[in-house]
Amino acid sequence: MKFVIIGGDAAGMSAASRAKRRAPELEVIVFEQTQDVSYSACGMPYNLADPTRPMDDLVVRPARVFREKQNIDLRTGHRVERINREGKTVSGTTAEGKAFKVGYDKLLIATGASPIKPPIDGADLPGVMYLKLLEDGRRIKAFIKENNVTKVVIIGMGYIALEMCEALRERNVDVAMVKPRPVFLPWMHPELAARVRSEVESHGVELYPGYEIKAIHQGNGVLKVTCKGIDLEAQMVLTAVGVKPNSELTEQAGLELGPSRAIAVDRQLRTSDPDIYAAGDCADAFHIVTGERTWVPLALRANRAGWAVADNVLGTNVELEGIAGTAVFKVFKLQVARTGLNLRQAEEAGFEPAEIVIKSRSRAHAHPGAKSILVNMVGDRKSGRLLGVQMVGEEGVAHRINAAAVALHARMTVEEFSQCDLAYAPPFSPVWDPLLTAANQLLKQL
Amino acid sequence: MKFVIIGGDAAGMSAASRAKRRAPELEVIVFEQTQDVSYSACGMPYNLADPTRPMDDLVVRPARVFREKQNIDLRTGHRVERINREGKTVSGTTAEGKAFKVGYDKLLIATGASPIKPPIDGADLPGVMYLKLLEDGRRIKAFIKENNVTKVVIIGMGYIALEMCEALRERNVDVAMVKPRPVFLPWMHPELAARVRSEVESHGVELYPGYEIKAIHQGNGVLKVTCKGIDLEAQMVLTAVGVKPNSELTEQAGLELGPSRAIAVDRQLRTSDPDIYAAGDCADAFHIVTGERTWVPLALRANRAGWAVADNVLGTNVELEGIAGTAVFKVFKLQVARTGLNLRQAEEAGFEPAEIVIKSRSRAHAHPGAKSILVNMVGDRKSGRLLGVQMVGEEGVAHRINAAAVALHARMTVEEFSQCDLAYAPPFSPVWDPLLTAANQLLKQL
Numbered sequence: 033m034k035f036v037i038i039g040g041d042a043a044g045m046s047a048a049s050r051a052k053r054r055a056p057e058l059e060v061i062v063f064e065q066t067q068d069v070s071y072s073a074c075g076m077p078y079n080l081a082d083p084t085r086p087m088d089d090l091v092v093r094p095a096r097v098f099r100e101k102q103n104i105d106l107r108t109g110h111r112v113e114r115i116n117r118e119g120k121t122v123s124g125t126t127a128e129g130k131a132f133k134v135g136y137d138k139l140l141i142a143t144g145a146s147p148i149k150p151p152i153d154g155a156d157l158p159g160v161m162y163l164k165l166l167e168d169g170r171r172i173k174a175f176i177k178e179n180n181v182t183k184v185v186i187i188g189m190g191y192i193a194l195e196m197c198e199a200l201r202e203r204n205v206d207v208a209m210v211k212p213r214p215v216f217l218p219w220m221h222p223e224l225a226a227r228v229r230s231e232v233e234s235h236g237v238e239l240y241p242g243y244e245i246k247a248i249h250q251g252n253g254v255l256k257v258t259c260k261g262i263d264l265e266a267q268m269v270l271t272a273v274g275v276k277p278n279s280e281l282t283e284q285a286g287l288e289l290g291p292s293r294a295i296a297v298d299r300q301l302r303t304s305d306p307d308i309y310a311a312g313d314c315a316d317a318f319h320i321v322t323g324e325r326t327w328v329p330l331a332l333r334a335n336r337a338g339w340a341v342a343d344n345v346l347g348t349n350v351e352l353e354g355i356a357g358t359a360v361f362k363v364f365k366l367q368v369a370r371t372g373l374n375l376r377q378a379e380e381a382g383f384e385p386a387e388i389v390i391k392s393r394s395r396a397h398a399h400p401g402a403k404s405i406l407v408n409m410v411g412d413r414k415s416g417r418l419l420g421v422q423m424v425g426e427e428g429v430a431h432r433i434n435a436a437a438v439a440l441h442a443r444m445t446v447e448e449f450s451q452c453d454l455a456y457a458p459p460f461s462p463v464w465d466p467l468l469t470a471a472n473q474l475l476k477q478l
Numbered sequence: 479m480k481f482v483i484i485g486g487d488a489a490g491m492s493a494a495s496r497a498k499r500r501a502p503e504l505e506v507i508v509f510e511q512t513q514d515v516s517y518s519a520c521g522m523p524y525n526l527a528d529p530t531r532p533m534d535d536l537v538v539r540p541a542r543v544f545r546e547k548q549n550i551d552l553r554t555g556h557r558v559e560r561i562n563r564e565g566k567t568v569s570g571t572t573a574e575g576k577a578f579k580v581g582y583d584k585l586l587i588a589t590g591a592s593p594i595k596p597p598i599d600g601a602d603l604p605g606v607m608y609l610k611l612l613e614d615g616r617r618i619k620a621f622i623k624e625n626n627v628t629k630v631v632i633i634g635m636g637y638i639a640l641e642m643c644e645a646l647r648e649r650n651v652d653v654a655m656v657k658p659r660p661v662f663l664p665w666m667h668p669e670l671a672a673r674v675r676s677e678v679e680s681h682g683v684e685l686y687p688g689y690e691i692k693a694i695h696q697g698n699g700v701l702k703v704t705c706k707g708i709d710l711e712a713q714m715v716l717t718a719v720g721v722k723p724n725s726e727l728t729e730q731a732g733l734e735l736g737p738s739r740a741i742a743v744d745r746q747l748r749t750s751d752p753d754i755y756a757a758g759d760c761a762d763a764f765h766i767v768t769g770e771r772t773w774v775p776l777a778l779r780a781n782r783a784g785w786a787v788a789d790n791v792l793g794t795n796v797e798l799e800g801i802a803g804t805a806v807f808k809v810f811k812l813q814v815a816r817t818g819l820n821l822r823q824a825e826e827a828g829f830e831p832a833e834i835v836i837k838s839r840s841r842a843h844a845h846p847g848a849k850s851i852l853v854n855m856v857g858d859r860k861s862g863r864l865l866g867v868q869m870v871g872e873e874g875v876a877h878r879i880n881a882a883a884v885a886l887h888a889r890m891t892v893e894e895f896s897q898c899d900l901a902y903a904p905p906f907s908p909v910w911d912p913l914l915t916a917a918n919q920l921l922k923q924l
Binding site: 042072074075078079082089090092320330331332333335336352353354355356357358359360361362367369371396397398399400428430431432433434435436437438439441442444448449451452453454455456457458459460461463464465467468 | 488518520521524525528535536538766776777778779781782798799800801802803804805806807808813815817842843844845846874876877878879880881882883884885887888890894895897898899900901902903904905906907909910911913914
């Protein structure tokens with residue numbers, strides 16, 4: 033049997049490796065359009081923060097190892113341009129311009145996502161950067177060094193924009209951030225978002241939410257970002273306004289798409305063609321709270337889905353339950369985490385949600401060094417179910433969110449969650465963990 | 479109605495406060511034999527570490543506030559010596575030697591636990607200390623200062639002994655620890671225990687497990703701890719060999735006792751007398767994994783049980799599901815955490831357990847500053863259920879254990895747990911959280 037994979041990052045290489053490990057006789061061919069496979073894309077902002085580290089530190093396993101040790105037919109510089117479902121072939125062009133065509137028995141589409149390019153004049157100027165591929169990271173790092181960049185404008189204020197902002201400030205680069213929508217972190221409860229905003233501003237970052245971007249111009253070695261109401265100058269512009277799934281190839285092949293035009297897959301990661309799977313940032317997933325399809329491109333799901341595809345191709349029949357949308361990021365001293373639904377999402381999903389925000393501490397009463405933790409918790413008035421949690425704080429947030437994520441997987445009520453036996457010791461928590469305090473307060477609203 | 483409470487620490491004062499908040503007209507009388515109420519006993523080692531902090535920093539709410547703001551009839555210096563169930567009275571003696579007797583409609587026994595005194599000669603010598611009450615903490619702190627203590631022998635190697643060891647080393651006091659049993663942290667997987675032991679020893683602490691203690695002698699201002707095979711000298715000896723529930727009063731009243739002679743209570747915290755409740759370190763609880771009675775005296779349960787008793791006294795009928803035995807402590811740079819059952823406990827409870835130990839990292843591949851994390855995970859071969867987790871590491875352990883604790887409350891299988899959507903960002907975790915890596919490995923054994 034021939035298992036063909038389009039895309040050599042997290043989902044694709046996880047699937048290839050697992051398939052070969054489980055079935056060494058299986059022919060596994062991976063087509064990757066770049067020269068890079070299996071790297072930690074999420075690590076790029078942290079790598080960029082340190083001028084002494086080569087970007088290639090982020091490569092988890094080089095192509096050579098996949099080829100030589102794992103016997104995977106990994107073809108880098110191969111861009112797949114067409115899937116022929118009737119003939120069960122994929123075809124495309126190599127980096128050298130040579131056409132190729134290969135047949136498959138089972139196909140995995142793991143084409144990932146791409147940064148959204150804002151439709152403005154000047155978005156293609158040299159010095160206007162995007163961060164997605166390892167090659168993007170290398171390019172940005174080289175550009176900063178060669179041009180001795182001291183001032184950057186970031187278009188966008190999402191978590192990648194914020195991570196990049198921190199990385200640049202660490203290198204003492206001045207940063208201004210601008211975006212058209214007026215609300216900072218719109219998915220977040222306003223009290224928590226305000227805490228994040230004040231942390232960012234306290235590090236000398238200029239924030240301009242609510243400024244429509246008109247164009248980017250170049251002149252005298254300076255880029256000018258012209259917005260409605262303000263002009264911002266910098267040596268480099270980073271565009272981080274979100275990503276979109278790479279699903280064009282899939283759509284052309286007549287396969288179904290789901291939310292945000294991600295590739296629709298069932299719990300076994302099968303597309304609408306039973307011989308074709310999709311996994312990673314290009315594919316959708318079921319949300320464990322709503323039961324509905326959703327698109328949340330994150331690394332754990334990509335790896336997990338890659339494994340599941342390998343198992344299913346080999347006939348094990350693995351079903352993935354779904355995702356909770358659990359995510360965490362660091363911005364300067366703050367840890368910011370979420371899982372499940374926020375109030376608006378809960379309303380849209382048909383729940384009758386109530387929410388609270390509490391302020392607690394990261395350590396016990398009278399324990400030195402305690403930091404404040406804000407918790408937003410959402411529950412359903414009808415069923416009593418826990419629906420979502422957001423947290424912000426300087427310590428004790430990143431891993432604490434996982435307790436709430438597990439509770440969502442278990443479909444716990446807020447009351448059941450409030451009864452959980454969580455860990456307490458003075459250096460790590462108040463007696464009542466901030467999550468329990470939040471649950472106790474939310475219970476009064478339900 | 480008259481609600482009488484014996485004991486004014488976590489469980490007793492939680493019950494008193496909640497009862498008065500919910501029903502201001504209720505008469506609430508609390509008898510506390512010491513002068514201290516509502517303090518953070520777990521904070522004592524950390525307070526002792528800092529010679530500049532007064533021990534009374536640990537008082538969460540002084541007696542005056544309970545009396546004046548909350549209108550609780552709080553009688554400190556009142557030792558209850560008898561419960562008369564027929565007459566529904568409690569009686570005893572005040573610190574001034576005056577007899578007292580009071581009737582009750584509902585009674586809460588919240589008498590806590592006491593340190594076990596080893597039955598050896600010299601256990602009562604001046605300079606031989608126990609740590610349980612705030613008064614014990616004050617005494618130890620004063621003794622160290624007045625005698626300029628530079629060398630301490632700790633009898634015992636449990637978590638309080640280890641926390642005290644760290645506190646003393648922080649003050650540059652030399653510490654030797656000794657205990658009769660040969661195994662260091664016997665409840666812990668040997669690989670994890672070895673990691674803790676090496677951390678303790680790396681801080682210049684002498685460990686003597688497996689040395690039976692014969693007697694303590696005093697001479698020339700020095701205490702000599704005579705053991706089988708070795709003599710240890712110090713200016714102060716701290717005995718920390720565990721605690722026992724204060725259940726004598728309860729037993730004399732003819733009420734049932736449970737494991738470890740803790741007071742047996744049902745899920746509503748009622749003793750075998752429906753008008754008498756027990757809560758806190760003196761009472762037992764149901765273990766959510768085994769369903770059996772267990773005795774794990776910890777602060778969160780005490781507070782939670784205090785609240786539940788108040789609700790039940792006021793007719794709300796609250797049932798506590800039980801405890802997972804979740805606990806965490808810090809020893810030098812290490813965080814040490816557990817929840818649920820270890821392999822031996824799982825066998826004793828009738829499961830067919832399998833276990834694994836994995837070594838993972840606290841941060842992503844190539845992220846600077848990553849520390850190793852050891853995870854021990856136990857599951858049941860028959861049902862596939864997750865039974866328990868232990869973790870050791872320099873960061874990312876204390877709160878991570880809560881995800882496993884919630885999974886135990888939800889009776890998740892290891893497979894269900896392995897599918898949970900846990901948070902990932904390079905500064906906080908590998909893509910596969912150490913708990914997920916452990917679950918994936920354990921699945922292969924089940």
